[in-house]
Amino acid sequence: MPKIVSKVAQQLNQKQLAPPLIEAASLLAQLVPGDAYVGEVFSLGYEEALVQIHDFHRRQVGGIPALSFLVAARTTPNSEIDVREEDASVILLRVLDHADLPNAQEALRVRVETAQRVSGEVNKSWDDRDVMDPTTHHLLSYAGVRCRVLGTFYVANLGTDAAPLFRLAFGSDLSNYYPNRGLKVYKPRSDVLQRIVNYREPRTHLDAGELMVSVGQVRYASTNRPFQQISGVRVEITPTDLLGQKTALFGMTRTGKSNTTKIILKSIFELRWAAAPKRIGQVVFDPNGEYANENTQDMGGGTNPVAIKNVWMCGPAALQNELRDDVVTYGITPHPNDPDRRLMLLNFHVDQNLDIGKEIIDGALAAGGTVKYVQNFRDVNLSLPQGVNPFGGDMCRHRRRVLCYRALLTQAGLKPPDNLKPDFRKPQSLFSADFVNAMATSAGKDPGNYATCATILQKKEISWGEMARVCAILNDYILDSASAFQQFDKTYVQKNDDSWADDNLRKILSMFAYPNGSRLIGRVADQHTHLTGTDYAEDIYNDLVAGKLVIIDQSSGDPVLNKSSADRVMRRIFEENQKAFCHGQEPPQLLIFVEEAHNVLPSSKEDDLLDVWVRTAKEGAKYHLGLVYVTQEVSSIVFVYRAGD
Secondary structure (H helix, E strand, C coil): CHHHHHHHHHHHHHCCCCHHHHHHHHHHHCCCCHHHEEEEEEEECCCEEEEEEEHHHHHHCCCCCCCCEEEEECCCCCCCCCCCCCCCCEEEEEEEEEECCCCHHHHHHHHHHHHHHCCCCCCCCCCCCCCCCHHHHHHHCEEEEEEEEEEEEEEEECCCCCCCCEEEEEECCCCCCCCCCCEEEECCCHHHHHHHHCCCCCCCCCCCCCCCEEEEECCCCCCCCHHHCCCCCEEEECHHHHCCCEEEEEECCCCCHHHHHHHHHHHHHHHHHCCCCCCCEEEEEECCCCCCCCEHHHCCCCCCCECHHHHHHHCCHHHHHHHHCCEEEEECCCCCCCCCCEECCECCCCHHHHHHHHHHHHHHHHHHCCCHHHHHHHCCCCCCCCCCCCCCHHHHHHHHHHHHHHHHHHHCCCCCCCCCCCCCCCCCCCCCHHHHHHHHCCCCCCHHHHHHHHHHHCCCCCCHHHHHHHHHHHHHHHHCCCCCHHHHHHHHHHHHCCCCCCHHHHHHHHHHHCHHHHHHHHHHHHHECCCCCCCHHHHHHHHHHCCCEEEEECCCCCHHHHHHHHHHHHHHHHHHHHHHHHCCCCCCCEEEEECCHHHCCCCCCCCCCCCHHHHHHHHHHHHCEEEEEEEECCCCCCCCCECCC
8 A cells, every 4th residue: 555655656757747847836936935934723714713923933924913914825945736636725814813722731831830940030031052952952842823714825727727817816715625735834925925915806806907005014013123024015906896895994194094095095096097097086085184185294295284185286287177076165154265165064055955855854853852842833734735736735834834934944044045035935936925814903812913913814924923922912812712713724625625825834834933943943953054055965965976086174064964964875875886786787986085984984883774874884885886985993994004105
C-alpha cells in the first residue's frame, strides 16, 4: 500500500498544467504572501477558525491586531496550483480574539510560577532567558487566535471549456467542511492587502476601464505604527457600486467620515460629464450644515472655505451654468450665505397641501392627550370623494369644511396667501339666503350674536378674522336646540339626504369653542409659509428624479421639526419609487446619504416595518434606493478609513 500512495504522489507532482490554468493559478498565488507566514489552522468550522501562532512569526509580520485580516491556504506561493482541485482556494479570516491552546492551563501555571520568582526584581522580567530555559520559552511562545470565516477566494471560469476565462471570485462562506486539513496562515500586507480590499466581483465588473475613486487608506488599528507594514494601502471604490446597496461609514470624530462621504458625492456628481454620462440623484441629510455651508474644515488647499454644494465648480467651464442648477439646497430656516436656498416649509392653505398639512397637525395634536374635541378634530377628513357633482350638495359641504378649516388655521397664526380670500359665493353660495334669513331672525340662547353673524355673511367681502368669528358663532347656533337651525336643517335633509352641518364640519367648528383649540393648531406654525404653493417633499423628489444633488441643511431650526421633515422626505422618496416598481416601471436610481445617522435612524426597531428608514434599509434595493449612513465608530468594524489626499 505505501508504494501505491508514493506512485500516485509522483504522478500528481509530474502533472503538467495548460498555460490558461497556470495563469489562473497565479490569481490565487497573488493572495498568499510567502514572506508573511504567521501560523497554522488547527480547527476550522463553517463560521470560525482557530489559528496557532508563534511569537517569532508574529514579530516578523508586525503583529496581529484585533479585526485584522488573515488568509489561510493549503497551497504555498511557489507551489503549482491546479485551480480545479477542491483545495485550490484561499480562505479569508478576520481576527476576533485570543484562543486557548490545549496546554493553556499548564502554560499559565508556568508563567505565574516564573513571574513569582522575579517578583520585586525591577530589572528582570519573567520571560528573560536567564530566568526561563530556552525550551520552555519556545513552547510558551505558541498562542492561539480565534477568527471569523469571512469567505473563500477561488478561481471561476466565466467562459467555456473550449475558451476558458478564468477570474478570481469570492464566496461569503465555505464550500466544504475541513476537519483534518492543515492550512498555512498568512497576514496580508501591501500588494496582497490591496488586492483583497479592492476586490471586484468579476461577473459584474468585467470592464477594466471603470472609474475607480480612492476613498482612503487601510489601517488595522488606531495606533498606526510603522512596523505594521501596511501604510499606503489605498482603498478604492467604483461609485456606482453604492447603487441599491446599504453602505456604512464608521469612525471616531475627526477620522475622515465626512470627507469620505464628500469624495463619494463628488465622484457620483462627476459622472454627468464622464465619457459615458450618467445622472444619479443624491440627497444628503446634513445635521451639522457641513455640506450645505462653507466652513473652515473644507479649506480645499486655499484661503477661502468651500463646501460640497460648490461641487459644480469642478466641471468643465462650458457646463458650469448648467451644473450649478444641478445642486439644490433646502433648509428649515434661511441662511445669509445661501440666498437660493429653498425652505422646507409647507403652505397649509393651498388645495394640494390640505391633506398633508392636516396629517402634520394630527401628528402635533397626538400629544394633546384624550381631550374629546381634539380627538374629534383629528378624525376630520378633508378629502373630496371622487366623482361628485361640482355643483351638488357634497361639493358644497366639502367647500364649507375647507373654508372653516382655513379660518381655524388663520386664527392659529398660519397666515394665508395674499391672494386667498374667504370667498364663499363662487361658484355657488355656501350660505344660502334661506340659511342667512333664518339665522338673522333666530331665537335661542344668543340671538344678538346670530344676527351679527348673518350680517357678516351678507357683506360683499369679509376678512379671515371675520370668518373665524362666523365659525365660532355657527358652532353655538348649530348646537343651540332653541335656534332656527334645527327647523332649517330638517328641511335641508329632506332635499339633500344629509345635514347642512355634517360631522366633519361640526368637529372643525368645535375647535372654535375652546380658547386652546387654535393654540394647539399653532404648534405647527413653524412648518408653515404663505409664500409657496408646493410641497417641499414633492419638490425634492422631482429634483432627485432629474439627477440633481440635493442637500438638506438640518443644522438650524427645531430638532423635532427637522426629524419630522426628514421622515416626510424619506417617505415620499420610498413611496414614489415603490409606486413606479409596482406599476411595471423602472424606478430611478437614487442615493440617500444620512450624516450622523444615529440622530435619524431608529434604535432597537429593526423589525418595525412601519418606520420608513427600516423599510428603506430592508427593501430599498429592489426600488433602486441606495442608503449610505455615516455614524460614530463601533467595536466590530474591520477598518478605519481616512480620506485620501
